[in-house]
Amino acid sequence: xxxxxxxxxxxxxxxxxxxxxxxxxxxxxxxxxxxxxxxxxxxxxxxxxxxxxxxxxxxxxxxxxxxxxxxxxxxxxxxxxxxxxxxxxxxxxxxxxxxxxxxxxxxxxxxxxxxxxxxxxxxxxxxxxxxxxxxxxxxxxxxxxxxxxxxxxxxxxxxxxxxxxxxxxxxxxxxxxxxxxxxxxxxxxxxxxxxxxxxxxxxxxxxx
Amino acid sequence: xxxxxxxxxxxxxxxxxxxxxxxxxxxxxxxxxxxxxxxxxxxxxxxxxxxxxxxxxxxxxxxxxxxxxxxxxxxxxxxxxxxxxxxxxxxxxxxxxxxxxxxxxxxxxxxxxxxxxxxxxxxxxxxxxxxxxxxxxxxxxxxxxxxxxxxxxxxxxxxxxxxxxxxxxxxxxxxxxxxxxxxxxxxxxxxxxxxxxxxxxxxxxxxx
DNA sequence: TGTACATCAGTGAACGCGCGTTCACTGATGTAC
DNA sequence: TGTACATCAGTGAACGCGCGTTCACTGATGTAC
Numbered sequence: 001x002x003x004x005x006x007x008x009x010x011x012x013x014x015x016x017x018x019x020x021x022x023x024x025x026x027x028x029x030x031x032x033x034x035x036x037x038x039x040x041x042x043x044x045x046x047x048x049x050x051x052x053x054x055x056x057x058x059x060x061x062x063x064x065x066x067x068x069x070x071x072x073x074x075x076x077x078x079x080x081x082x083x084x085x086x087x088x089x090x091x092x093x094x095x096x097x098x099x100x101x102x103x104x105x106x107x108x109x110x111x112x113x114x115x116x117x118x119x120x121x122x123x124x125x126x127x128x129x130x131x132x133x134x135x136x137x138x139x140x141x142x143x144x145x146x147x148x149x150x151x152x153x154x155x156x157x158x159x160x161x162x163x164x165x166x167x168x169x170x171x172x173x174x175x176x177x178x179x180x181x182x183x184x185x186x187x188x189x190x191x192x193x194x195x196x197x198x199x200x201x202x203x204x205x206x207x208x
Numbered sequence: 209x210x211x212x213x214x215x216x217x218x219x220x221x222x223x224x225x226x227x228x229x230x231x232x233x234x235x236x237x238x239x240x241x242x243x244x245x246x247x248x249x250x251x252x253x254x255x256x257x258x259x260x261x262x263x264x265x266x267x268x269x270x271x272x273x274x275x276x277x278x279x280x281x282x283x284x285x286x287x288x289x290x291x292x293x294x295x296x297x298x299x300x301x302x303x304x305x306x307x308x309x310x311x312x313x314x315x316x317x318x319x320x321x322x323x324x325x326x327x328x329x330x331x332x333x334x335x336x337x338x339x340x341x342x343x344x345x346x347x348x349x350x351x352x353x354x355x356x357x358x359x360x361x362x363x364x365x366x367x368x369x370x371x372x373x374x375x376x377x378x379x380x381x382x383x384x385x386x387x388x389x390x391x392x393x394x395x396x397x398x399x400x401x402x403x404x405x406x407x408x409x410x411x412x413x414x415x416x
Numbered sequence: 417t418g419t420a421c422a423t424c425a426g427t428g429a430a431c432g433c434g435c436g437t438t439c440a441c442t443g444a445t446g447t448a449c
Numbered sequence: 450t451g452t453a454c455a456t457c458a459g460t461g462a463a464c465g466c467g468c469g470t471t472c473a474c475t476g477a478t479g480t481a482c
Contacts, residue, residue: 012444012458032326034242039435048460050437055458059436115381116324118240155402159394163403166378167371173323174377175370186367194363195371199403202410220425220477247468256427258470263425267469 017055019045024066025109033117038062063117068127070110075134077103082141089144090205096141097164097196101188104172115169138165149204160203167195225263227253232274233317241325246270271325276335278318283342285311290349297352298413304349305372305404309396312380323377346373357412368411375403 013019023044027036038059039049056062081099085092104111113119114131121128142164143157176188184191200206221227231252235244246267247257264270289307293300312319321327322339329336350372351365384396392399408414 016458037435038437049435050439050461051459053437155406156393158392159399159402162383162392162394162399163375163406166382166399166403167375168378169382170374170376170378173381174374184366184370185364186370191367191370191374194367195374195407198363198371198410199407200410202406202408224425245468246470257468258428258472259426261470 013045013047013051016045016047016051019047020052020055020062021066021069024062024113025107028063028066028112028117029109033063033112036063060119063113064119064124064127066110066113067117067119068130070107070114071127071130071134073107073110074103074114075130075137078134078137082137085141085144089141089148090200093141093145093200094196096138097168097192098189100138100165100168101172101176101192104168105176105188108177111172135161135165145205146203153204155203163199164196167199168192171195221253221255221259224253224255224259227255228260228263228270229274229277232270232321236271236274236320236325237317241271241320244271268327271321272327272332272335274318274321275325275327276338278315278322279335279338279342281315281318282311282322283338283345286342286345290345293349293352297349297356298408301349301353301408302404304346305376305400306397308346308373308376309380309384309400312376313384313396316385319380343369343373353413354411361412363411371407372404375407376400379403 020041023041024036026044027040038052041062042049042052045051052062056065077099078096081095082092083095119127121131138161139157142161146154146157146160171188171192175184175186175191186194197206228249231249232244234252235248246260249270250257250260253259260270264273285307286304289303290300291303327335329339346369347365350369354362354365354368379396379400383392383394383399394402405414
């Protein structure tokens with residue numbers, strides 16, 4: 001949190017790498033993934049435009065680092081919400097869904113870097129690793145949930161987790177941030193809750 | 209479809225406005241909403257960088273026009289798919305869902321301009337009008353579908369259409385365009401079909 | 417049908433701007449002895 | 450504890466670039482008579 005106003009005493013910044021990450025988060029949150037520029041991130045960190053090159057290969061690399069940290073945080077939050085499937089597979093699954101939306105709302109900069117910055121996972125093994133891990137939590141939660149069903153009417157867990165992922169992502173993009181959905185009569189939380197509720201009833205997980 | 213290579217014979221272009229719209233579509237599809245520049249659109253239309261200002265207030269205004277045309281096309285396709293709810297409310301509803309995904313895949317430039325360009329509906333009444341109209345088709349389809357249910361277990365149509373909208377948009381963003389979902393084991397079409405199928409069963413529309 | 421003229425839709429040069437990136441540099445820090 | 454030196458993490462100036470936008474201009478088109 002070392003900003004321009006917060007003048008450095010020393011020639012060395014001390015924590016420039018992370019300061020740049022934080023500046024990037026702020027800029028991305030405010031102006032979108034493309035409103036972000038390396039030069040302005042440097043400015044916000046109170047450092048010359050050339051300084052970031054001591055820590056990042058360039059603009060892309062900085063965004064990738066933000067996404068990387070985002071995926072780790074995301075995975076942590078989902079895992080914590082999942083809580084090893086306790087107390088029940090259903091409650092754990094619901095909590096994971098809620099954690100998804102909570103992450104997107106509380107960490108919009110990370111979310112945008114991860115899903116809207118146009119960054120590509122292929123060719124960045126670090127990113128692939130952390131994103132796979134985060135997504136696997138959702139799949140695991142789906143698996144445990146589906147275990148309750150007789151095998152004959154049990155859809156693939158990956159499919160189910162993709163359904164939930166899609167619905168969650170859609171709710172985030174359309175209704176969570178003054179986006180196209182605009183002033184909808186339902187909050188993002190309500191929409192996701194009710195949507196997954198109906199979906200789970202369709203799966204036969206919730207009776208009646 | 210009047211491109212650079214397709215040299216104008218005359219001093220006047222004849223159809224520059226639409227040529228710029230088409231160039232924008234191509235650029236946006238290829239490089240994302242921010243990879244697009246007015247200058248390059250002009251270049252692709254075989255015209256000087258100043259020419260677009262005869263037809264648009266500026267960069268934003270051109271993107272807005274693309275989005276506007278997109279919403280109109282989108283609305284037309286949804287309405288055609290809906291087909292006045294014939295032959296059954298359920299089949300019409302399903303067709304609308306499929307049309308949503310088909311539009312996103314066949315007209316990615318429009319879709320991106322509409323939903324990912326960061327364009328704002330507020331303050332552009334033209335845009336608001338056409339987008340409202342498109343979305344109302346989805347709500348109408350939901351309404352007719354829900355009419356089959358006893359009032360006691362009938363959720364608001366707007367909520368249902370928002371659920372479907374969210375799931376559809378999520379599928380488009382995550383699985384329809386080599387996006388984060390990457391090489392998933394299911395196609396976007398399959399995912400949306402199965403997802404809405406489970407959802408509709410949850411609503412009690414599809415039995416068993 | 418011809419002509420005079422207004423309007424329209426382009427041109428091309430110019431502007432100021434901020435960006436990403438490179439480079440030789442230098443002050444601060446860490447370490448071997 | 451002191452000193453010499455290597456390394457590190459910044460600086461600041463400079464570059465080339467393409468962008469958005471403005472402006473006076475001009476060639477083409479449309480119209481009144």
